[in-house]
Amino acid sequence: MSEPIPPMDHPLPPNLTAQERESFRWEAAHAALDGLPGGGMNLAWEAVRRHSIGAAPERIALVWLARDGRRIELSYRELDRLISRFASAVTALGLERGDRVFLLCDRVPELYVAALGTLLAGGVVCPLFSAFGPEPVRVRMEVGDGRFLVTTPGLYRRKVAPVRDELPTLEHVLLVAEAGEVCGLLHGQPGPIRKPAEGHDFTGLLAGASESFGCAPTTADDMALLHFTSGTTGKPKGAVHVHGAGVWHHRSAMYALDLQPGDIFWCTADPGWVTGTSYGILAPLLHGLTSIVDEGEFDPTRWYDILGRERVTVWYTAPTAIRLLMRSPVPVPQLPELRLAASVGEPLNPECVRWAVEHLGIPFHDTWWQSETGGILIANVRSEPLQPGAMGKALPGIEAAVTKRHGDTIEVLESGEGELAIRPGWPSMFRGYLHEEARYKACFVDGWYLAGDLARRDPDGTFWFVGRVDDVIKAAGHLIGPFEVESGLMEHEAVAEVAVIGKPDELAGNIVKAFVLLAPGYEPSPELERELRGFARKRLGAAVAPREIAFALDLPRTRSGKIMRRLLKARELGLPEGDTSTLETPA
Secondary structure, eight states, X not given: OOOOBOOOOOSSOOSOOHHHHHHOOHHHHHHTSOOOXXXXXXXXXXXXXXXXXXXXXXXXXXEEEXXXXXXXXXXXXXXXXXXXXXXXXXHHTTOOXXXXXXXXXXXXXXXXXXXXXXXXXXXXXXXXXXXXXXHHHHHHHHHTTOOEEEEOHHHIIIIIGGGXXXXXXXXXXXXXXXXXXXXXXXXXXXXXXXXXXXXXXXXXXXXXXXXXXXXXXXXXXXXXXXXXXXOSSSSOEEEEXXXXXXXXXXXXXXHXXXXXXXXXXXXXXXXXXXXXXXXXXXHHHHTTOEEEEEOSOOOHHHHHHHHHHTTOSEEEEOHHHHHHHHHOXXXXXXXXXXXXXXXXSXXXXXXXXXXXXXXXXXXXXXXXXXXXXXXXXXXXXXXXXXXXXXXXXXXXXXXXXXXXXXXXXXXXXXXXXXXXXXXXXXXXXXXXXXXXXXXXXXXXXXXXXXXXXXXXXXXXXXXXXXEETTTOEEETTEEEOHHHHHHHHHTSTTEEEEEEEEEEETTTEEEEEEEEEEOTTOOOOHHHHHHHHHHHHHHHOTTTSOSXXXXXXXXXXXXXXXXXXXXXXXXXXXXXOOOOTTBXXXX
């Protein structure tokens, strides 16, 4: 185990005190947001309108950085004007409370206007990743009964038109012809008149819409967001989230991401994934902060330039991106404004944490949550010592445990290893899988939500990720977590990335097999394979170290960057691959 990294010394106050851990009250968390006049709650009201009509309407809400170098700022007042126009426009088209609005766009201002405008109008936001192919788009829109779609002409032709006849509920398509064009409406520039055959011109529709839209009378329990999560088999599941989730988006961002007044926040996740919605759109706006939106793809030089030029203070990104930065020859610049860096999406290897301390002067703080939890539940917070490789501790208000299941009862373990479970009741908990009540109920046993992750809990409450329950390897009587093996191998200088699976073995039941992606300057060879196996045995012990090592040119991963171990195993054993709709390069 690595030596803990002390809490960060910073002139600003710590983001979480011992008193807050002991005295947390949900009433106070709810009181941090205003609620609608007359009662109720609406995420767009909380994220935009209350700032627009409050004390600082000219504060910058979004800074959009286009691929072509354009930079557009939107204040809270300006963003409110645009989302009001969108809400007016779709209401005039017949949008009713609860209607699903699917968003299939790159990271452009129109996506953020549509998402927040949908919420303001009482609709349900259903984000889609723009790299999805036609079939993943069709399945999700079919499950979600999509009635409205916001996309671009190119994406429509490639992703929607081939399956349009299989989407009987889709009535209205709003086409974004030119990224950022809608912002011209704020300055009396309506843009060219277009009449696309496939639907409505986005800018043209909003040009004739009113900016005086009020707010739909939604409640905290009304459906607001629909996030899709894939399993190993069957259709993607539509996880239902409500307007009240904003209470936890706000509070968890304060605790886990240390959001404070005046921060400039950058979440690199695409809004097509839950992180890009919960923390890329909602959380910073709920806090009244400035949020960076980058249209460009991953590029080390561009990213470092954004961090420095935009004076980013809090940065939320993914372990895959961190590992790519570690492998990049681009030098890491001085970033004096950066106060906190955090990661999400998959476990963060200790090497990534130590690299950040050496090159950024601060560690990456890992966070744990899922599409189903809607927000961060376990994290390494800035004000407490950080143990590289640990998930961290449960945030205030969250009761987390490692458990063993005995039929319909749950045994809670004080420490040790077991399935991670959360006591229901936090505001951002999903409220169902759309149209799949039985599948939803199966997630809860004996008063606990079972996360499907295997974890270890220390006596002090620190959690350590072991692996997905389905990924854990049973070898010769031992339960081996892939993450432990992968992190151990990554300590070797030749290893850039690694994925581990269990391979059936007649004698041991399973053996550990590692697929290794080599760092630049290293070539596969029998000698290097032997060296890595010896290195792993020394670090991990013979019972845990991989018996087989294969060198890979690439690893199958989702479009959000997670390595798909189940797909590696299926291909190794010649088994059906299951749902591959989220695969980075579709099969």
